Amino acid sequence: MSIRNVTEPETATKLGDCVNVLLGMPTNSVDLVVTSPPYHGKMRRYGATGPKMTAKEWADWMLGIVAGCVRVSRGPVIVIANGCVQKGNYQPSCERLIVAADDAGIRCDRPVMWHKNAPPNRKDWFGNNWEYCMAFGERGDVWNWEAIGTPRKYDSGGK
Numbered sequence: 001m002s003i004r005n006v007t008e009p010e011t012a013t014k015l016g017d018c019v020n021v022l023l024g025m026p027t028n029s030v031d032l033v034v035t036s037p038p039y040h041g042k043m044r045r046y047g048a049t050g051p052k053m054t055a056k057e058w059a060d061w062m063l064g065i066v067a068g069c070v071r072v073s074r075g076p077v078i079v080i081a082n083g084c085v086q087k088g089n090y091q092p093s094c095e096r097l098i099v100a101a102d103d104a105g106i107r108c109d110r111p112v113m114w115h116k117n118a119p120p121n122r123k124d125w126f127g128n129n130w131e132y133c134m135a136f137g138e139r140g141d142v143w144n145w146e147a148i149g150t151p152r153k154y155d156s157g158g159k
Contacts, residue, residue, distance in 0.1 A: 022068035033069040033077040037062060040093035041084030055084065059096035063104060066097070066136050070106055077136040080114070094132040101136060109135045 014021045018035075040058035053061065062079075069077040084091040098108045111134040 018065055019068065022065070022072060025072045027071055028074045030073050030075075032075045033073045034080075035065075035069065035078070036080040037065065039082045039084060040091060041086055055091040055093040055096055058093045059100050062097050063100045063106075066101055066106060067104060070136055070138060073137075075137075076109075079134045079136065080131050081134070082131045094134065098134065105138075106136055107138065109137065111135070 014025075040053060040055055062081075066077060066079065079097075081094050081097075083094050094111070098111060101108050111132055113130045114133050115130050
């Protein structure tokens with residue numbers, strides 16, 4: 001990896017449907033993708049029309065977007081999303097996305113849950129106080145865990 005001095009960061013903003021925008025972007029043309037798509041069950045809040053998606057339909061739709069993002073990104077693709085709670089029942093949309101990505105050869109490296117630490121503001125507050133943070137990439141290491149952790153004290157097997 002080469003290091004270069006940048007006095008002005010190279011940035012670009014593209015506005016449009018992400019599926020269409022991704023199709024027009026060259027492979028490995030960005031360093032990082034961070035996205036927070038409409039959550040399954042909340043699509044209409046963002047202007048979607050038509051019937052509601054099931055958790056599987058949402059995961060299939062998102063898989064196309066994640067695959068496009070992985071293609072254009074040299075680094076990880078970070079997706080912040082939440083499962084959906086409908087009538088008290090949890091819908092495993094994020095889990096479905098992780099499995100679908102794995103089946104398609106896209107790695108999700110150790111998804112974590114971010115707790116929003118927000119006070120209860122509605123009856124089903126537990127259904128809205130956390131989100132998945134998923135890091136997708138091509139097979140192999142998505143994160144450099146040594147760069148973000150403390151050095152291990154012992155080698156594998158103890159002292």
